[in-house]
Amino acid sequence: MRSFSFPHAALATFYKNLSEFGVTYYPRLSGQQTSYELWQDEELDNDDLLKALKMVRPVEPLKEFFLTSREQVASFPQLFTKDIKPRVIVGAKGCDIHTLIDVQDNIYLKGDNEDPFYKERREKYYIITVDCPEPVDTCFCNILDGTPYTAWGGDLNISFGEKSLIIDILSEKGEKLSSKLSDIGIIKEVTDDELKYRDKIRANAERKLAKINRDMLPTDLPERIESKVDPDFWRKALANCVDCQACERICPTCYCFLLYDIPAGKGFERTKVLDFCYHAAYGRVGGGANPLANFPHRLRNRFECKFMAFPRNFKVIACTGCGRCISACSGKIDIREVLRAL
């Protein structure tokens, strides 16, 4: 792995250079959180950019770039094609990159039929991951085999030196991105002091997380969920749920969609929209029967999918502890507590 570094003050220049590779998104302060923003070459305060970069995962999950909430996927009778252009996404955190690789890639790139649009985006989009020096109370990557930094999965990773940003090149695409930067001379070799500082920051973040989440999750979650068939358990454990579905809409691992057709000319256009299993009609079959008609069944279904079916099929839990569902919940439900109550 090759690494280099550049001064904090050059972050805006770094973004500007990245944008030559495609439409670029970066994390931008938005109240107490950050959100992905389109880079438009405006004059931005470098300190604000840096502050945003250090914060935990943006509000939107990384998957939104790869699985848009609504997109056309086919037409009939004429053939449908789509022109997918490269993009550069800066700001994915460890928890998010793993939802893409461990969850979405397993669904959308495996099996007999790959999703061609997802695949093309995975090939063309550049992902730049960033360390999390400042985990927050909703974060729990540490009890799901994660760390508040990542050394694989993206194309480049940004970590923090005292006065510099350290870039690790993680892929061939990452090599390509960094070639441009050496052209303009903002980069230099990483020093031992920089690495020592980074290690200290990483260790601090891990200590902070260990304090936030002291207890590990049960290791036999699949079996516990399988045996929890009593609707009363789910009704009680999620008693404050108002069925707003925010937790599913914001979750980076939820992957469900449905296809619908609308008339167009003599044929139709087929659209794929993300779907959520808390929808009452999600499981409805022909004629009206519905195995998920009762709300407690749907509540359980969400947990069954992430913590039972996924690990059994793909050997990973479909949750990386990003905590978005905790922040988003209007009923203040904390998924960690539900899992511990199982």
Add this chain to the structure above:
Amino acid sequence: MNPYEPRPASVKEVIVETPTIRTFVLEPKPPLSFRAGQFVELSVPGVGEAPFTPSSSPYEQKTIEFTIMKVGRVTSKLFAVRPGDTLAVRGPYGVPYALGSYEDRHILILGGGVGLAPLRSLFLALLHNVNAYKHIHLYYGARMPKEIVYDRLFKQWRTLKNVEIRRSVDVGDKTWKEQVGVVTVLLDKLPFKPKEGLAVVCGPPLMMKFSTQRLLELGFADEDIYLSMEKNMSCGFGKCGHCRLGELFCCKDGPVITWDKIKHLEDPFV
């Protein structure tokens, strides 16, 4: 390859089976080949798609048939199509029956209502090589005589060698001379030992549930009970998540699933 993209299929013929069930003979271009047990996503252009298992023989190359009950939005629009209209199909999806492993065994096909439709393609595939199996037992139950599908074909099926046929209706009428009672009555006095055979079941959820119970009582092994599971399906190929049943995806791990794989679930038939 774009798996969301269907191909055109022109309607060659529409056969009225019962007041609510029709068979559609389609000619997809290019032809769509499938193996017994697999299913297809069929669209009425501009209305929507739904999953159906072909009811014709997989050995029939040019045309493909579906026998469909009118139950809702898409199927109602299907009932308005006429020969010459164009529909759209994509697939096939799912795991075919492992017919090779059925050789020298008794094969019990148990259908309820429109559930005989998907089983017909299995039946026709078995007939293609009929001497390879010990015996084929086609048992079928409908609610009443006028709801029996393929009445037009049973006469010829009864003449086939190596094939035993039984039928029942829940409620008979003056003309009905065969068995009366729910479909499981057909399983009384089985002419073979359950351990020497396997059973393939398709029908409404309750029929599947009670049939499974009865087959287990009779001594069929868990892995010899093949159940055609109906779940909400959108993509058909393991992506959209809708058809998940425990850890299985009915579309890509099924749609026909043996009892041993789902018996740990609370109630797979709801």
